[in-house]
Amino acid sequence: MENSHRLKMVERDEWLRPVEGQLLARHEAYEKRLDEIRRTAGSLVDYANGHRYFGWQYDSTLEGWWFREWLPGACDVYLFGDFNGWQRTELRLDKDAQGVWSIFLPEAMYGHRLRHGSLYKIHVHGRNGWLDRIPAYATRVVQDERTKDFTAQFWIPRPFDWSDDTFDIARHDELLIYEAHVGMAQERPGVGTYREFADRILPVIARDGYNTVQLMAVAEHPYYGSFGYHVSSLFAPSSRFGTPEELKGLIRRAHELGLAVIMDLVHSHYVRNLNEGINELDGTDHLYSPAGPAGDQPHWDSKLFDYGKPQVEHFLLSNIKYWLEEYRFDGFRFDGVTSMLYHHHGYVAFDSRDRYFDEGVNEGAITYLSLANRLAHDLRPSCVTIAEDVSGMPGICFPQEEGGVGFDYRLGMAIPDYWIKQIEEVPDEQWDIREMWSVMTDRLPGVKTVAYAESHDQALVGDKTIAFRLMDKEMYTHMDRASENLTIDRGMALHKMIRLMTVSTGGDAYLNFMGNEFGHPEWIDFPREGNGWSYAHARRQWSLAEDGLLRYSWLGAFDRAMLALVKRYGILRDGYPYCLQMDDRNQTIAFSHGRLVFVFNWHPAASIPDYRCRVREAGRYELILSTDERRFGGTERARIGSEHFSSPADNGDGTTSPAISIYNTSRTAAVYLLQ
Numbered sequence: 001m002e003n004s005h006r007l008k009m010v011e012r013d014e015w016l017r018p019v020e021g022q023l024l025a026r027h028e029a030y031e032k033r034l035d036e037i038r039r040t041a042g043s044l045v046d047y048a049n050g051h052r053y054f055g056w057q058y059d060s061t062l063e064g065w066w067f068r069e070w071l072p073g074a075c076d077v078y079l080f081g082d083f084n085g086w087q088r089t090e091l092r093l094d095k096d097a098q099g100v101w102s103i104f105l106p107e108a109m110y111g112h113r114l115r116h117g118s119l120y121k122i123h124v125h126g127r128n129g130w131l132d133r134i135p136a137y138a139t140r141v142v143q144d145e146r147t148k149d150f151t152a153q154f155w156i157p158r159p160f161d162w163s164d165d166t167f168d169i170a171r172h173d174e175l176l177i178y179e180a181h182v183g184m185a186q187e188r189p190g191v192g193t194y195r196e197f198a199d200r201i202l203p204v205i206a207r208d209g210y211n212t213v214q215l216m217a218v219a220e221h222p223y224y225g226s227f228g229y230h231v232s233s234l235f236a237p238s239s240r241f242g243t244p245e246e247l248k249g250l251i252r253r254a255h256e257l258g259l260a261v262i263m264d265l266v267h268s269h270y271v272r273n274l275n276e277g278i279n280e281l282d283g284t285d286h287l288y289s290p291a292g293p294a295g296d297q298p299h300w301d302s303k304l305f306d307y308g309k310p311q312v313e314h315f316l317l318s319n320i321k322y323w324l325e326e327y328r329f330d331g332f333r334f335d336g337v338t339s340m341l342y343h344h345h346g347y348v349a350f351d352s353r354d355r356y357f358d359e360g361v362n363e364g365a366i367t368y369l370s371l372a373n374r375l376a377h378d379l380r381p382s383c384v385t386i387a388e389d390v391s392g393m394p395g396i397c398f399p400q401e402e403g404g405v406g407f408d409y410r411l412g413m414a415i416p417d418y419w420i421k422q423i424e425e426v427p428d429e430q431w432d433i434r435e436m437w438s439v440m441t442d443r444l445p446g447v448k449t450v451a452y453a454e455s456h457d458q459a460l461v462g463d464k465t466i467a468f469r470l471m472d473k474e475m476y477t478h479m480d481r482a483s484e485n486l487t488i489d490r491g492m493a494l495h496k497m498i499r500l501m502t503v504s505t506g507g508d509a510y511l512n513f514m515g516n517e518f519g520h521p522e523w524i525d526f527p528r529e530g531n532g533w534s535y536a537h538a539r540r541q542w543s544l545a546e547d548g549l550l551r552y553s554w555l556g557a558f559d560r561a562m563l564a565l566v567k568r569y570g571i572l573r574d575g576y577p578y579c580l581q582m583d584d585r586n587q588t589i590a591f592s593h594g595r596l597v598f599v600f601n602w603h604p605a606a607s608i609p610d611y612r613c614r615v616r617e618a619g620r621y622e623l624i625l626s627t628d629e630r631r632f633g634g635t636e637r638a639r640i641g642s643e644h645f646s647s648p649a650d651n652g653d654g655t656t657s658p659a660i661s662i663y664n665t666s667r668t669a670a671v672y673l674l675q
Contacts, residue, residue, distance in 0.1 A: 012398075015353070051235060066102060069093070069122060069137070076125035077092070079091045079122055115154070124281065174509060176211050176212060178208075180205070182215065182216075189538075208560050218264065233276070262329065264332075267372070272301065308368075313371070341366065342361055370405050386450055389410055412451045415440065422436075437579065437582070448507070451507030456524065461524065465516055471491035472487075492634075510566070510572065515542075518552045518556035561632070578591055586664070587601065597613070598669065601667065612661055619674050624671055
């Protein structure tokens with residue numbers, strides 16, 4: 001492969017020319033590792049089969065079950081459970097030269113005791129003593145309601161029926177992502193289930209116009225309040241929401257509704273817990289992590305993976321294949337990519353190009369992520385991968401053959417930060433429309449971005465949703481349609497405008513966290529000692545959006561209309577918006593997508609009759625959507641369906657451009673269609 005082709009990403013971005021050598025070295029490291037894998041395993045897809053070797057595997061020739069676990073630092077390992085009366089030291093495993101411990105249980109001896117649903121653990125003797133542990137490849141882990149202890153479960157169900165599932169995410173040429181958490185998706189206080197989510201929530205998501213569900217907290221995690229980010233068992237779907245088959249049923253139901261399902265994948269760190277997790281599983285501190293302090297993620301109180309270690313790489317790549325094959329997820333949102341990419345985990349200012357190529361970069365993580373993306377797309381060509389990277393690492397969304405890491409999308413994390421700053425720190429009349437335009441469109445060509453105004457991060461205790469920032473305590477007393485309140489009026493108007501601005505200028509895909517589309521009034525606070533273990537704030541009050549007497553339904557109606565517009569006219573597929581004019585005095589931005597003209601008047605008071613707005617093509621324009629429509633809680637100062645014929649406008653340089661005359665009302669976003 002020629003270097004010029006291999007570094008096509010440099011040809012696209014001259015800013016990278018001075019670091020072409022470092023980029024080439026990274027790509028060569030990836031290619032070298034990929035070649036090694038292919039030589040030993042035949043292909044990357046065949047290599048990522050740890051879940052088919054470790055854990056429980058049935059041997060039809062010997063007629064019995066093998067159990068295997070990689071524990072090179074252990075002195076002794078035993079298997080025990082309810083199938084042997086919980087006798088810890090009865091069944092000793094044997095160790096091979098690679099540090100893999102194994103035992104064979106003949107079906108003739110154990111078939112009547114080792115059954116689907118049996119509970120088990122391993123008893124490990126290591127440098128940290130004798131400990132009862134959960135195996136790393138456990139595919140089902142359950143919690144005892146009385147003791148709160150977690151235990152692995154022998155889970156060998158009948159094969160799941162995927163026969164009617166022919167869904168392919170490739171059918172969606174633009175992603176409208178609904179970020180969701182199964183446990184807190186129900187209105188009742190308590191933990192929701194996979195089955196409830198499939199029956200009650202998925203139809204709502206599909207009805208509202210989203211085409212992709214991004215599921216949080218899938219892999220098992222001991223602390224519910226971690227939002228699923230302190231993972232303990234990477235191969236076990238969380239049992240607090242139901243069984244593995246019920247999760248598969250959720251995904252099958254989503255596919256029936258035309259919804260893709262993306263998993264929020266946590267390969268950036270894992271929980272420190274010894275009782276539930278893989279930390280020090282063989283008695284050493286460097287089984288899955290680098291040794292010593294280098295193995296700690298101090299900002300998250302968790303452990304790091306050693307991405308350069310072949311066995312860890314194999315474990316994580318197998319995990320990707322497992323979720324794609326066993327559960328038929330359609331892709332992954334990789335959590336904490338910035339933490340993975342750098343030894344300092346991104347806690348520095350990325351103020352120069354050198355920050356992406358100095359000693360702070362974790363080169364092993366770059367190789368791993370490149371392999372992970374290659375595996376996902378080799379296994380499922382239409383698989384979607386999204387990087388949560390705030391640093392802007394060059395090449396993160398370029399193909400590996402061009403010198404990149406291979407993600408399909410990156411999250412536009414600067415966008416929600418911008419909106420928060422505007423709402424909290426800048427008076428309305430000082431909102432800088434040029435700064436707004438710059439932030440919304442600040443992305444490299446070819447780097448596909450998921451735009452979002454807010455995600456789950458902005459909804460947690462200690463932070464606020466956009467609706468809560470805009471309207472705060474007034475939401476508790478003045479969200480009924482009969483109330484008159486200036487704070488609520490302002491908040492409703494800006495809530496709609498911010499969302500439409502984000503989806504129409506911010507990227508190539510769009511994301512919303514569940515409930516935020518209708519302005520859910522409360523933060524997220526999982527049960528904990530500080531709130532009396534209450535579920536009051538760990539749920540979604542869908543009834544608010546369904547109540548015709550409340551304003552929440554207006555916000556939900558606008559969200560549906562907005563997404564319908566996006567899909568009908570291919571706004572996300574159209575790429576960058578075309579700027580038509582910037583009117584600083586009236587805080588008005590006008591831009592176009594194809595035959596659509598968007599006019600955003602951010603001014604709190606200036607409504608201008610016969611406002612001249614430039615357009616790209618002469619013709620007749622019809623007002624087809626406005627945030628000020630009565631059906632969305634507005635006053636409809638401009639009439640929907642009104643027609644506006646273009647006429648020449650003086651550009652001030654002796655030339656003219658077509659323009660239309662409109663009623664440019666304050667705090668309103670309006671969309672006009674060229675007929």
